[in-house]
Amino acid sequence: MNSISVRALLVRGMLAGLAAGLPALGVAYLLGEPRVDSAIAYEDAHSHEHGAELVSRTMQSTAGLSTGVLVYGVAFGGIAALAVCVALGRIGRFGPRATAALVSLGALVAGYLVPFFKYPANPPAVGDPDTLDQRTTLYFLMVVLSVLLAVGAVILGRRLAPRLGNWNATVAAAVAFIVVVGLAYAFLPSFNEVPEGFPATLLWQFRLTALAVQCALWVSFGLLFGHLAERLLSPRPTAADRVAATGATGPATAERP
Amino acid sequence: MAQSAVSASSAQPVPEITPISLKAIAPWALFFGLLMLILLYFIGAEQGATAVLSGEGVHEWVHDGRHLLGFPCH
Numbered sequence: 001m002n003s004i005s006v007r008a009l010l011v012r013g014m015l016a017g018l019a020a021g022l023p024a025l026g027v028a029y030l031l032g033e034p035r036v037d038s039a040i041a042y043e044d045a046h047s048h049e050h051g052a053e054l055v056s057r058t059m060q061s062t063a064g065l066s067t068g069v070l071v072y073g074v075a076f077g078g079i080a081a082l083a084v085c086v087a088l089g090r091i092g093r094f095g096p097r098a099t100a101a102l103v104s105l106g107a108l109v110a111g112y113l114v115p116f117f118k119y120p121a122n123p124p125a126v127g128d129p130d131t132l133d134q135r136t137t138l139y140f141l142m143v144v145l146s147v148l149l150a151v152g153a154v155i156l157g158r159r160l161a162p163r164l165g166n167w168n169a170t171v172a173a174a175v176a177f178i179v180v181v182g183l184a185y186a187f188l189p190s191f192n193e194v195p196e197g198f199p200a201t202l203l204w205q206f207r208l209t210a211l212a213v214q215c216a217l218w219v220s221f222g223l224l225f226g227h228l229a230e231r232l233l234s235p236r237p238t239a240a241d242r243v244a245a246t247g248a249t250g251p252a253t254a255e256r257p
Numbered sequence: 258m259a260q261s262a263v264s265a266s267s268a269q270p271v272p273e274i275t276p277i278s279l280k281a282i283a284p285w286a287l288f289f290g291l292l293m294l295i296l297l298y299f300i301g302a303e304q305g306a307t308a309v310l311s312g313e314g315v316h317e318w319v320h321d322g323r324h325l326l327g328f329p330c331h
Contacts, residue, residue: 006277006285032325055317068300068322075296082286089276096274112327121327135329136306210327233274 005233010081012228017077020220021070027209027216028069033061035206039123042198046125069213077221080107084229091154092166096229104222110150112214115142118185121210123203128193135191145184153177301328 040057055064084096084103094102119139127135157173164172194203301323303309304316316323316330323330 006282010285010289028322028325033321036321036324054313055320060317060321064318065321065325068319068326071296071300072322072326075293075300078289078293082282082290085277085282085285086279089274094274099274116327119329121324122329123324124330127329127331129331132329132331133306136302139329140302206324210325213325214327 006082006085008232009085009229010078012232013077013081013084013225014074015077016221016225016228017073017075017080018070019073019224020077020217021073023220024073024213024217025066025069028065028213029061031209031212032206033065035123035202035209036061038199038202039125039206042202043125046195046197069217073217073221076107076111076217077225080104080221081225083107084225087154088233091158092161096233097226100226100229101222104218104225106150106154108214108218110146111143112218113211114146114150114181115139116211118142118188118190120207122193123206126194126198126203127191131191131193134189138188142184142188146181149177149180149184301326305330 037057080103083106084100087099087103088096091099091102119135119142153173153176156176157169160169160172163169299315300319304313305323306329320330
């Protein structure tokens with residue numbers, strides 16, 4: 001293993017991220033856009049300040065949305081591939097495919113779900129422009145904190161594994177992660193900027209859709225990148241292996257060097 | 258089947274995968290990690306709380322993506 005495989009994994013990660021962006025884009029367009037439109041309709045009905053439209057709604061909901069989701073997919077695909085490079089062979093006896101799946105799950109939970117439960121996605125019309133700076137800082141802080149805590153939890157779990165066994169060590173590390181995240185939730189400021197009269201159903205559906213977009217992205221990425229990484233790093237079964245696998249009573253000497 | 262071959266030939270089960278040395282990953286992680294974060298910045302935060310470019314073009318272009326990907330938008 002050398003930098004060749006890092007480069008190969010990184011390239012595959014970015015491509016898998018781009019490909020995983022497509023189902024995410026599908027979810028965002030089909031389920032998300034109707035909610036964005038409803039929220040903008042609410043916004044228009046309740047405020048009268050209206051500047052000239054710089055980018056038309058049609059462009060925003062098609063080309064703009066695609067740019068956002070696909071670049072997001074490529075960027076997170078690259079980052080996740082680097083994380084897989086580090087995790088390979090270090091988080092237990094998992095092959096490339098399982099490692100990719102676990103890293104993707106970790107990225108979904110630590111990179112999105114944990115920050116989301118504190119600072120959920122908001123549709124247009126929700127959120128006070130005056131607090132945007134603060135909300136942006138806190139959101140990114142929460143993402144960084146959550147990812148660092150997750151990495152810490154994995155290291156803790158690996159340290160505890162020889163003493164507690166893999167299962168109990170994993171549970172202990174997960175509990176530690178949840179407790180510290182809970183403390184962060186309790187001490188970081190919250191925002192409640194949903195305008196009076198904003199439809200609760202619309203807010204709920206919008207947030208659920210935002211979750212669905214991420215699930216589509218990370219599940220697709222985990223499966224795709226896992227497949228590519230497995231093919232790259234695990235030697236394909238040779239003819240001799242296949243004979244050994246199918247012939248249960250075959251000569252054992254065939255497997256031994 | 259590779260697994261059984263390994264455990265059959267040695268008493269101690271060895272990891273299936275040799276970790277990639279962190280030294281080999283570091284330059285890639287540094288350069289591409291940074292590049293990816295810059296991409297995320299432009300998708301997620303440019304011309305919102307902070308701005309490198311003037312105007313509203315970037316913000317307006319990725320507006321819907323920003324909302325649906327969970328970034329604070331406005």
